Amino acid sequence: MIDELRATAFERLPDYLMSIPDPARPEAAASPTHTPGDIGRTPLERLCDTLDAMFEACSTFPEPSHSTFFARTMRLALAEAAADPALLAPAQREGSADTYRRHLLFADPRGRYAIAALVWQPGQASPVHAHHTWCGYTVVDGKLSETIFEWDDAQQCASALRVEARNRGAVSFVRSGRGAIHRLGNCSNAPALSLHIYGVEGARIGTHVNDIVRGADAAELV
Known part of the structure; x- marks a missing residue:
């Protein structure tokens, strides 16, 4: 069936x-x-x-x-x-000096998904997090580093397992839950840009996507 x-x-x-x-x-x-x-x-x-x-x-x-x-x-x-160079307008490639910047590109009128471009300046990174919803992303330009974590329910924290380089064209998809915890960051000396699709309404993209968790070795991660 x-x-x-x-x-x-x-x-x-x-x-x-x-x-x-x-x-x-x-x-x-x-x-x-x-x-x-x-x-x-x-x-x-x-x-x-x-x-x-x-x-x-x-x-x-x-x-x-x-x-x-x-x-x-x-x-x-x-x-x-x-893979399409015409995907983003110049304004959608602009970053921020303070933290990685998110540009909302499209919010599904039926609330099923939201599409965003994230701009990462050198040294910027997300917090350690799982997801409240499914999430897919791809690296459009530059290079990101992704740290993969494992959730320790007894200690109520996440332990780093490995770090993977995510070069231009890398693609990832995860479902919701703490079975998929990670941290994205830009370890390079040049800006990086990624495209993300989340299973939430556009208005809730900043509050109902990331499930921020404590990382046991967070201070040592990029």
């Missing part, structure tokens, strides 16, 4: 998305491919079209983000959007 639902879902996605290589494979860096119907649509509009189609395709699932189809297609959609 699940296989049948997944097959139906893929049939209802935009044709151009189905031509995008999987980011897990080396050929994922190839140029985006669009159908004639996409002419005149901005990269952000195409991304929203894809997200809307994903939700429609997963309408039979109790929680769309729990399906493998949703996670895989979200990664493909992020990779497609990040």
Whole structure:
């Protein structure tokens, strides 16, 4: 039954998305491919079209983000959007000297998701956090460092497991909960930019996404 639902879902996605290589494979860096119907649509509009189609395709699932189809297609959609140099306007690439800066790009009128660009100056980092909702991101420009944590329920804190370099084109998707705790930061000497999609209303992006937790080794992390 699940296989049948997944097959139906893929049939209802935009044709151009189905031509995008999987980011897990080396050929994922190839140029985006669009159908004639996409002419005149901005990269952000195409991304929203894809997200809307994903939700429609997963309408039979109790929680769309729990399906493998949703996670895989979200990664493909992020990779497609990040590969287009016309995705962001110059003003949406502006950072802040104080902390990383978030630019809200689009808020779904139905409250299912919000899309934001995050600009990281050298040395800026997020707090250690899990997520109250599902979240997908990709690195658009520059290089980020992601520290992965494990939650210790007895100590009520998170312990660092490893640090991964997230170069341009890297894509990630996690579901809600403390099974996925991380910290993103810019360890390089140049600005970095990432694109994020959260499963919340746009007005709640600053309050209902990050579940900030105590990190046992937070002082030593970037």
